[in-house]
Amino acid sequence: xRRIFVTAAVTAALxxxxxxxxxxxxxxxxxxxxxxxxxxxxxxxxxxYVRQPYxxxxxxxxxxxxxGAEGGAVVTLQTAxxxxxxxxxxxxxxxxxxxTEKAVSYAQHRRGIRQDGIYGxxxxxxxxxxxxxxxxxxxxxxxxxx
Numbered sequence: 001x002r003r004i005f006v007t008a009a010v011t012a013a014l015x016x017x018x019x020x021x022x023x024x025x026x027x028x029x030x031x032x033x034x035x036x037x038x039x040x041x042x043x044x045x046x047x048x049y050v051r052q053p054y055x056x057x058x059x060x061x062x063x064x065x066x067x068g069a070e071g072g073a074v075v076t077l078q079t080a081x082x083x084x085x086x087x088x089x090x091x092x093x094x095x096x097x098x099x100t101e102k103a104v105s106y107a108q109h110r111r112g113i114r115q116d117g118i119y120g121x122x123x124x125x126x127x128x129x130x131x132x133x134x135x136x137x138x139x140x141x142x143x144x145x146x
Contacts, residue, residue: 030121035063035073047134065119069096084128084142
C-alpha cells in the first residue's frame with residue numbers, strides 16, 4: 001500500500017510541476033546509445049562517401065559520443081572536426097577528452113546548435129563531413145549529409 005501511495009505522490013508532483021525533470025541534451029535527445037563504430041554513407045551516385053559514427057547494434061547514426069568515449073567512432077568524429085568543423089589543431093587520437101569536447105562545443109556554436117560539447121544526432125546533422133572517393137582516398141571536400 002505504501003508503494004502505491006509513493007508512486008501516486010511522485011506522479012502527482014511530476015504532473016503539477018513539483019519536481020523538476022529535464023530532458024537530455026539537445027545533441028543527444030534522439031540518441032539510440034553510444035557510437036561504437038564507423039559507417040560509410042554514400043553521398044554521390046559515383047560512390048563517393050563520408051564516414052560517420054554509428055551504433056553497431058541498431059545500425060543507426062543517431063548515437064552519442066562524449067568525454068570518456070574512445071575508439072574508431074571518436075577518430076571519425078575528430079577527423080571531421082579537424083577537416084571540416086573549425087578544429088584544425090585538434091589531435092586525432094581516438095580519445096574523446098577535454099580537447100575534443102571543446103572542439104565539439106565550438107563546432108556546435110559555429111553551426112548554430114545548442115553548445116554542450118556532446119556529439120549526438122543534432123551535431124551529426126549540423127556538422128559537415130569529409131568526403132572520400134569510392135577508392136577510399138580523401139576527396140578534400142566537406143559536405144552536409146542532412
